[in-house]
Amino acid sequence: MLKPIAAALHIMLIATALTACTNNSDAEIQPARKGQITIGFSQIGESSRWRAANTRSIQDAARIQNVRLIFSVAGLSQQKQISDIQSFILQKVDVIAFSPVVEAGWDDVLRAAKAAKIPVILTDRAIRTEDPSLFTSSLGSDFISEGISAAVWTKNEFRKAPGPVNVVELSGTPGSAPAIQRRAGFLEGIDGDTKFKIISSRTANFSRADGKRVMAELLRSHDDIDVVFAQNDDMGLGAVTAIEEAGKRPGKDIKIATIDAIHDGLVALSNGKINFIAECNPLVGPQLMELIQDVFLGIPVPKRVDTRETVFFRENVDQYINDRKY
Ligand code: GYE
Numbered sequence: 520m521l522k523p524i525a526a527a528l529h530i531m532l533i534a535t536a537l538t539a540c541t542n543n544s545d546a547e548i549q550p551a552r553k554g555q556i557t558i559g560f561s562q563i564g565e566s567s568r569w570r571a572a573n574t575r576s577i578q579d580a581a582r583i584q585n586v587r588l589i590f591s592v593a594g595l596s597q598q599k600q601i602s603d604i605q606s607f608i609l610q611k612v613d614v615i616a617f618s619p620v621v622e623a624g625w626d627d628v629l630r631a632a633k634a635a636k637i638p639v640i641l642t643d644r645a646i647r648t649e650d651p652s653l654f655t656s657s658l659g660s661d662f663i664s665e666g667i668s669a670a671v672w673t674k675n676e677f678r679k680a681p682g683p684v685n686v687v688e689l690s691g692t693p694g695s696a697p698a699i700q701r702r703a704g705f706l707e708g709i710d711g712d713t714k715f716k717i718i719s720s721r722t723a724n725f726s727r728a729d730g731k732r733v734m735a736e737l738l739r740s741h742d743d744i745d746v747v748f749a750q751n752d753d754m755g756l757g758a759v760t761a762i763e764e765a766g767k768r769p770g771k772d773i774k775i776a777t778i779d780a781i782h783d784g785l786v787a788l789s790n791g792k793i794n795f796i797a798e799c800n801p802l803v804g805p806q807l808m809e810l811i812q813d814v815f816l817g818i819p820v821p822k823r824v825d826t827r828e829t830v831f832f833r834e835n836v837d838q839y840i841n842d843r844k845y
Contacts, residue, residue: 557587559607561617564595572845573801580804618643621694629653644696658824666704668797669776682714689754691725723754730757749777752784782843798828
């Protein structure tokens with residue numbers, strides 16, 4: 520919900536836009552309407568359904584809130600994200616938001632934004648910096664909790680097994696916040712229980728194709744894998760295919776815990792091929808627009824805003840599948 524003052528501004532902005540519409544041709548009013556907030560958003564890439572849903576949520580929320588959105592897509596390149604942010608600074612946008620592809624290496628460009636007095640909001644992924652004043656707020660999922668949930672599920676699933684329980688981890692983009700924090704959360708959740716052994720941890724770049732390829736390699740070198748901890752559904756779904764092609768039953772011979780809860784993941788969970796999914800919610804657009812409007816008005820905002828999410832098991836998944844649009 521918009522706070523009253525933001526709602527009042529919103530009505531004012533719509534009124535301004537409507538007046539502009541009646542006085543000008545569309546071509547004239549398109550670039551920037553008077554009084555309208557302009558934000559520059561740098562997206563990581565368009566590599567998955569999760570990411571596409573994240574993009575759509577931000578674009579839809581901007582349209583609904585009458586925020587002018589300059590949107591760029593970085594094809595998984597930090598260099599491109601940095602140059603997109605530099606271009607937002609040159610264009611004098613009101614607020615910069617971005618989902619940082621990796622954690623480190625943002626200080627210089629964020630210092631330039633700060634010097635230009637443009638507030639920065641991080642969405643989805645976070646950054647590592649010595650200077651927290653370089654961003655105003657960070658909105659996203661609690662990746663540590665997601666990793667903990669996957670570990671707690673694993674411990675519970677194998678509570679009666681004598682062990683050792685051999686785990687392989689398929690991790691996401693090296694250096695990215697979700698890859699680093701989901702692993703840290705998983706280790707925290709295992710809590711030093713020596714019954715659980717991570718016998719291999721390999722990156723599969725959050726990608727389904729890489730998940731399949733890496734899992735096929737792991738299956739050739741290990742015949743004793745009990746659990747796959749895939750840091751997202753796409754890699755887990757790739758692993759499902761690799762396990763089937765190796766003549767084993769995913770979800771039975773080898774258990775699979777993943778993160779995200781995209782539609783394909785929920786279907787695999789319902790079919791028993793994936794066993795557990797911790798949700799990572801990409802639909803951050805409405806929360807992001809609220810933050811942006813508050814920041815624009817000078818209303819203090821929390822440094823950290825978590826997105827709301829849940830966990831799914833085979834027992835509870837069916838009621839959610841039809842509503843999942845991504
Ligand atoms: O889990 C993954 C995507 O940054 C949390 O990025 C996000 C992750 C998400 O590629 O599927």
